[in-house]
Amino acid sequence: MANNLITKEQAQSIIENNDIKTPQDIMGALKNMFRDVIQEMLENEMDETLGYERYDHDQPKSNYRNGYSQKKVRSSLGEIDIDVPRDRNADFEPKIVPKRKKDISDIEKQIISLYARGMSTRDIHEQMNELYGINVSADMVSRITDKLIPTIKEWQGRPLEPIYPFVFMDAIHFKVRTEGRVINRAAYVIIGVNLDGMKDVLGIWIGENESSKFWLNILNQLSSRGVKDVLIFSVDGLSGMKEAIQTVYPRAEIQRCIIHQLRNSFKFVSYKDYKEFTRDFKEVYRASSEDLALLKLDELEDKWGAKYPHALTSWRKNWDVLCPFFKFPDDIRRIMYTTNVIENLNRQYRKVTKSKCIFPTDTSLQKMLFLATDKATKKWTQRYRGWDKILNQLTILYNERITPYIG
Incomplete structure (x- = not known):
């Protein structure tokens, strides 16, 4: 790293x-x-x-x-x-x-x-x-x-809150010159939502390749900065992340981003079938329960499986990290099933870095991302809409884990 x-x-x-x-x-x-x-x-x-x-x-x-x-x-x-x-x-x-x-x-x-x-x-x-x-x-x-x-360095190592109901993890890629050659560097961004319903960027890490060891190091840093518990991780399908989360925060739910998964599936579908296919797929991820979602997935495979097998196999393969949101009320589902909160921040990063095709060093990239983060987060003055209701739902579901940190 x-x-x-x-x-x-x-x-x-x-x-x-x-x-x-x-x-x-x-x-x-x-x-x-x-x-x-x-x-x-x-x-x-x-x-x-x-x-x-x-x-x-x-x-x-x-x-x-x-x-x-x-x-x-x-x-x-x-x-x-x-x-x-x-x-x-x-x-x-x-x-x-x-x-x-x-x-x-x-x-x-x-x-x-x-x-x-x-x-x-x-x-x-x-x-x-x-x-x-x-x-x-x-x-x-x-x-x-x-x-x-x-x-x-002080910001990246600052003390954090002891519990975050939601933590989002994702990556954005840049080109950096290193030892005379240009390589792809990923900026791994972690956003937490605290018990007040406020977002905060917990840190940014620059790396070349992710792995369980890589993510274990990052999550151990969060732990050493005071994060004792995370209820729900919303993540992209980054390599090694699941194993690292289960090691450092074994009680956390791990939810893979449904939006990313849909995009990966839809890219296999032809234009003439796209509208019908996406309409059928809504029956899966908008189902009221996991059992109903699996039933709709069976129907989807019966109809489209022979024509678009690659669009569907990953859902079966990754179902254990795609399905957790079904056990939650709709208000919580809407927060946890997508990493859009990070994608919105990534758009700000792309906006300020569009004039830089290649960064001369990792440090120059880190400085740029820090300044962009500082500017973007100054606008994060509102908590999640309907947070009182969401916190009440979370307290019922995770009473013994949340109560020690409330009031």
């Missing part, structure tokens, strides 16, 4: 170079990194003003560097001391930090905001050049957005 935001070697280098021992040391290192970025921008601005780079002795000169003046500015990381270059003719008018400007937090916020919208480093360079008349290299953008890494 590739869910580390920085390598061990990079982390060790940061610790050694900055003598990091406490959280305050981390903030100090971040301030130094941001100060270096601003300093580099100022030097680039001076080069442009003078028409030549520093230490370039071959160019004819009508103006010269004339040392530095110290300035204290405010950023989102706190106050930072910078050295503003001076020129002999006093022509230099810095744009990144104007002479009377004391607060530069808007610059870094602007860069992170542009990054969050899915803009490439080249687009950010052009935007910052247009807005401020400054050159922001891809390396600068990366260094500024790398300030998010401690925040992401």
Whole structure:
């Protein structure tokens, strides 16, 4: 699994170079990194003003560097001391930090905001050049957005609630450049619904291939973050997930997404039969009970089995994880039988990443997804409709598991 935001070697280098021992040391290192970025921008601005780079002795000169003046500015990381270059003719008018400007937090916020919208480093360079008349290299953008890494690691490891009635798990795929080649990376997203009926993204993990071991690691992380119980998992048919859930949360119901299963079945059906086939299939997954659903599945196989065997065999094969929702009331069924809640979030991810065909690193993908998640979840201010009724139903069904956590 590739869910580390920085390598061990990079982390060790940061610790050694900055003598990091406490959280305050981390903030100090971040301030130094941001100060270096601003300093580099100022030097680039001076080069442009003078028409030549520093230490370039071959160019004819009508103006010269004339040392530095110290300035204290405010950023989102706190106050930072910078050295503003001076020129002999006093022509230099810095744009990144104007002479009377004391607060530069808007610059870094602007860069992170542009990054969050899915803009490439080249687009950010052009935007910052247009807005401020400054050159922001891809390396600068990366260094500024790398300030998010401690925040992401803290978010990914934050304490969670002890029980979630519903947990949804799904994946979305991206292309990432690794060791000189482009590979497919999956971002595994987990959303939980708490006892108040509110959604929350519990975490995002970047990986190449899923397996029971992979999912066991992720679920153990949830457990170590305080999740003692999950009533119902709604999942896609990801490899190894069922076995891992049964190991960490053996009392949980596992419901495979009916919508995904239907899509997989319908792709085998010809256009001329599609309407009739889908209408017949509704009799299965809209049945009032599991017994009736199995009866309707028998009828479906009698009618269509010979013509579309591949559309139906997976239902028999996976019936144990497709049928659990039949034992629940309709209000609970509507929540648990689909992972649409994650698919809606995935649409937000695709929207902000559409300009990036290939991510340069796993870390760049993680930063983008974190920012998109932060933006999307700020709108999650309403609990599930009819939640009071749903919670009452869940309390009746799982009284001894829910009651200790209510009130």
